[in-house]
Amino acid sequence: MKKKIIPGVFGGGNSGPLLLIFSPRERVRDILTVGLIQCNYQVIQANSSSQATIKASQMLPKLVIADLSCDNPKDILIAERLQKSQRTRHISTLLITTKVPNPLVQKVTAEMLDQIRDADHGKLSTMGYPFAFSEFLAKIESLVLKTEPASDKNPPNDQNRIIAEHLFDPSIPVDRKMQNIGKSLHKNWGFPFTVVKAMDIIESDVGCTLELSKCISTDPAVSSTILKIANTVQYARRHGRITDIKEAVVRLGFRETRSIMACMSLIDLSPEVYRNRGFGRREFWLHSLTVGLIAEKICIDCYMQRPELAFIAGLLHDFGKIPLDNDFDSVFPRLLDRTMGDVCAFYEAEDVLMGFTHADLGYYLTSNWNFPPSVTMAIMNHHDPERILKITSANDKIIQEAVYVGNLLAKALGLGHSCDEILEEIPAEMLKDLQMGSGPDDKLFSHIIKQLRILCSYLNLQLRELKNEEQKPDGNESDVVVVYNDRAIYHPMIVALRNNGFNVVVTNQIPGDTPGHKRVVISIPEPGAPLDINIYGDEREVNRGETLKIFLVNMEHYRELRHGITDANLILMDRRTFDVRLLLHTLDIFFERITLPTNAIQ
Known part of the structure; x- marks a missing residue:
């Protein structure tokens, strides 16, 4: 019988659970994937932390395997975001670290272990790199069941298969x-x-x-x-x-x-x-x-x-x-x-x-x-x-x-x-x-x-607990400042940011600096208008690194400019394909913490 092929899923015909492997190293991803397929698992891959964020949120694998043994300790925040999100908190996580983990990785891992309080939370485990594949496999088997429940879904008939191809x-x-x-x-x-x-x-x-x-x-x-x-x-x-x-x-x-x-x-x-x-x-x-x-x-x-x-x-x-x-x-x-x-x-x-x-x-x-x-x-x-x-x-x-x-x-x-x-x-x-x-x-x-x-x-639709608190009033000590252009618009990311616990100020002018306070400025210029990136040029050296600047633009107009940007704290995002998961991931990395609403369920 021909094995089922699922786009983007390696080993789609296997009966084992779906695993997500995130590693910046292609060789590591591929070697682990081949071994897991042979052990009847299904695997999806991510080569960047942003891609891992999207795939984990959408596909809801049983286990996320995150390779933190490269020079990427901040990627531990992916695992923490998954654990604290209502949608993904049930996903188990296996962290691959260096033999002596980075201090940030140690700190966040300890906090995550402390948060696992009930059966609704996925399990968490770590292992040092390099490792034996048998040890790796044993870790996975301790975190997820080896087989998935059988599906009652009837296989497609020949006519529907032809329609699908067409x-x-x-x-x-x-x-x-x-x-x-x-x-x-x-x-x-x-x-x-x-x-x-x-x-x-x-x-x-x-x-x-x-x-x-x-x-x-x-x-x-x-x-x-x-x-x-x-x-x-x-x-x-x-x-x-x-x-x-x-x-x-x-x-x-x-x-x-x-x-x-x-x-x-x-x-x-x-x-x-x-x-x-x-x-x-x-x-x-x-x-x-x-x-x-x-x-x-x-x-x-x-x-x-x-x-x-x-x-x-x-x-x-x-x-x-x-x-x-x-x-x-x-x-x-x-x-x-x-x-x-x-x-x-x-x-x-x-x-x-x-x-x-x-x-x-x-x-x-x-x-x-x-x-x-x-x-x-x-x-x-x-x-x-x-x-x-x-x-x-x-x-x-x-x-x-x-x-x-x-x-x-x-x-x-x-x-x-x-x-x-x-x-x-x-x-x-x-x-x-x-x-x-x-x-x-x-x-x-x-x-x-x-x-x-x-x-x-x-x-009889299960609904997670919802607590509706009024949004925080705009204030000076904000996490995020959203700068609109002169045309009156509204962007729903304001709701998404506040819903995720960020204190957001909305304005039409670039605000002054607040020394010692990390913040993000998201600017939405008029389509086709030149970006006034130099507006940040007068920042004092002491404040560099304390402000992350994000411009929401039509990317096809600014591709050359994007390649010429050398400031790590200046990012262009495409307003046409603006994914809120990528925004939250970017803010997590910048603040080096996961921001949550005060009414979030832990």
Whole structure:
């Protein structure tokens, strides 16, 4: 039998757990990989600390093997960041150090060992370099189980295998590719009738509680859940138990009932068993729910007549990813491998490799299922702010802007996870349209977290503990200063940084120095404008090394300048492929510590 080949995974046909090997030395990576493959492990490689950060966060290996025996002691902070992140804290770590470890490595390792308090934390072990492979193998076996649980996922049929191969064939028209996907889905599963009917009721001017209750009654699973929720303590109170669907809809409310019904039906279409490695369904739906809730709240604040359409559009904005993962086994790993390797947005990898994106596929499928145009267009455009800003219909424009903003804020908040963590700035015109002034406020985030807790409890979606503290007010003693250009913009990295515990000041001017205080200045110049790098030239020698300067630019305009920079504390990052994981990793290395919010769960 031919062994399964998974792009980016060595030994993809093996049954052992997935391991990540990080080493700056190619020879070390390759020798260890060959040995581990022969021992039935699956292996992914990273040649830099930044690449290791992205691959560990996305692929969630059982074990990270970090080679710190080169002149790279600060890379120990990768392991500490993984341990302290909610998403990756369960990953075990094996540190390969020199026989006499660097003081920083010793200090951080001791702190990490002290933090391992329960079964939720991965194990931690160290070993000195050089070592015998048998010793190395014994260490790994003490940290992870040798075999992975067997998957219940059915192997793809021959027809789907052919369709998957054709998706990467540039000679086949995009329309035919999506038609083939649609035909395959029609044979395997159909979109839930209850959701489609609910859309008709919501869209109709005469939609009412009676019609919605009749729609729910046609689906036994949805009916029983709606009744169960209506009789919970939160809703029942002194009104007694009810058994009638119409009464349940009245008690819950039209909008709440619709949300629960749609979420139930959609999540049942894509159980965790279908997922490919690196694409967990629980976190995917948490992300989608968060986008839907943010989009709906924004539309409510803009006094939209039907904010529930924004909720459905947000919930479905990434739906095109589901069939690519459910039915075509080889497609998703290849797309993820390209996304991680190029550090680009997932939709860009799709467009390069297949000629279309999950947004295009989501639009195609929901249009065929007769969803309202305002929903289908929001799905299609949720990565295209320029197209959104050209829309002439005020209502459609608000819905699409709300979904676009919701997607970015959900990523910045770290609520759920999808296929990348690329953050783009929000155009000033959108902020004005959505009545958001200079950006979202704490009231929006408080509302979203509250609603997310409620929905997740109904849907049996496990949600990590969320504590919503107000953001620290801007002050002088900041960790990070974000300098906007003269055009009014908003970048969601502000939310991401504050959500990760950094004290952030936002300004339009380069601030003065604070002697003895390490800080990072992130400047976002206008596109195409010359970089005023010399503005830092007057820094006193005593302060050199205390300020890290990061410029967010369109990299194609500054490639030559980038190669000419010799200052280690001056970095150019591409604003088009700005990955928040790389930013956090850069700050960890500069501060030589992991910054966490005060409410972080240890």
